Amino acid sequence: MSNAVSALEGAEFNGFAEVREIGLQGMITLRGDLGSKAMAGAVKSATGLKLPELRRIEQAEGQAVAWMSPDELLVMVPYEDVQKTLVALDKALKGTHYMAVDVSDARAVFQVTGPAAGDVIAKLAPIDMGALATGEIRRSRLAQIPAAFWLVGDDTVSGTVQVVCFRSVAQYGFDLLKTAAENGTEVGFLA
Amino acid sequence: MLILECPYCGVTAEETEFHGGGEAHLTRHGPDSSEQDFEDYLFQRENPKGVHFERWRHVNGCGKWLHAARCTLTLEVFGTYNAQTFEPPKHIKDAITAKRPGWTWRTFS
Numbered sequence: 066m067s068n069a070v071s072a073l074e075g076a077e078f079n080g081f082a083e084v085r086e087i088g089l090q091g092m093i094t095l096r097g098d099l100g101s102k103a104m105a106g107a108v109k110s111a112t113g114l115k116l117p118e119l120r121r122i123e124q125a126e127g128q129a130v131a132w133m134s135p136d137e138l139l140v141m142v143p144y145e146d147v148q149k150t151l152v153a154l155d156k157a158l159k160g161t162h163y164m165a166v167d168v169s170d171a172r173a174v175f176q177v178t179g180p181a182a183g184d185v186i187a188k189l190a191p192i193d194m195g196a197l198a199t200g201e202i203r204r205s206r207l208a209q210i211p212a213a214f215w216l217v218g219d220d221t222v223s224g225t226v227q228v229v230c231f232r233s234v235a236q237y238g239f240d241l242l243k244t245a246a247e248n249g250t251e252v253g254f255l256a
Numbered sequence: 257m258l259i260l261e262c263p264y265c266g267v268t269a270e271e272t273e274f275h276g277g278g279e280a281h282l283t284r285h286g287p288d289s290s291e292q293d294f295e296d297y298l299f300q301r302e303n304p305k306g307v308h309f310e311r312w313r314h315v316n317g318c319g320k321w322l323h324a325a326r327c328t329l330t331l332e333v334f335g336t337y338n339a340q341t342f343e344p345p346k347h348i349k350d351a352i353t354a355k356r357p358g359w360t361w362r363t364f365s
Contacts, residue, residue: 119265119266120265120266120267133318134264134265134317134318134319134320135264135265135318135320137318191269191270191272191273192269203267204265204316204317204318205269205273205316205317206272206273206316211315211316
């Protein structure tokens with residue numbers, strides 16, 4: 066098998082917040098009827114997590130399930146577990162109308178860490194980062210590109226924010242975050 | 257700047273998170289329709305000064321199409337609602353009537 070690499074091979078930047086590409090992350094787009102029992106069961110059996118409510122993300126060590134739209138979930142598992150998870154999902158959803166696709170290599174994932182992590186995002190996205198709750202996923206845009214972000218684990222907005230965007234715009238996304246986290250450009254609004 | 261609420265994901269966001277999709281509630285006239293109907297469907301659009309109904313897509317968010325009722329004069333948004341409907345729901349019509357008594361738009365009032 067070819068040697069899989071992430072978009073920016075773990076690029077890092079240290080400013081008033083730390084910006085880091087987290088490397089390979091297994092991601093599965095799962096579409097179907099989110100209200101059905103089969104879907105809840107499939108997510109449970111494949112990841113051990115429960116089906117997230119509207120705009121929520123369920124997180125556990127190394128795994129997460131995020132609500133993306135009324136008929137779409139993003140299942141995140143370790144990169145090497147994607148095929149195993151797909152098999153589990155296919156088995157649990159057999160006979161129902163659904164779609165489960167490996168999109169790991171179609172995305173780039175960043176983490177912005179530090180007390181002012183929220184400020185970095187707030188500079189780039191047209192949203193109120195102060196209102197972003199723990200366990201909530203917000204799909205919006207970073208300057209000109211679509212992106213989704215959430216607080217890692219039980220973190221607060223002065224902690225670690227995880228950002229997902231398309232791989233084709235990974236460099237643009239990283240440069241944006243880097244510029245926004247540059248030393249000397251602190252905002253001090255959320256920190 | 258418009259502030260729209262997405263009826264699917266419940267997010268209240270400003271308009272750059274959405275993308276406009278033109279007039280709402282068009283009746284599609286296909287191959288067997290008269291030329292007049294087809295022309296109306298393709299080209300004839302409302303251009304009101306006041307109450308207007310539009311389609312928007314939550315393009316940077318959940319990606320769904322929605323409908324919005326707003327005023328072209330004041331940029332006030334009366335409400336947003338699901339796209340899976342042929343006419344504005346009653347609560348939207350009531351909200352418009354409360355602010356703009358006697359409004360009409362195509363066949364709605």
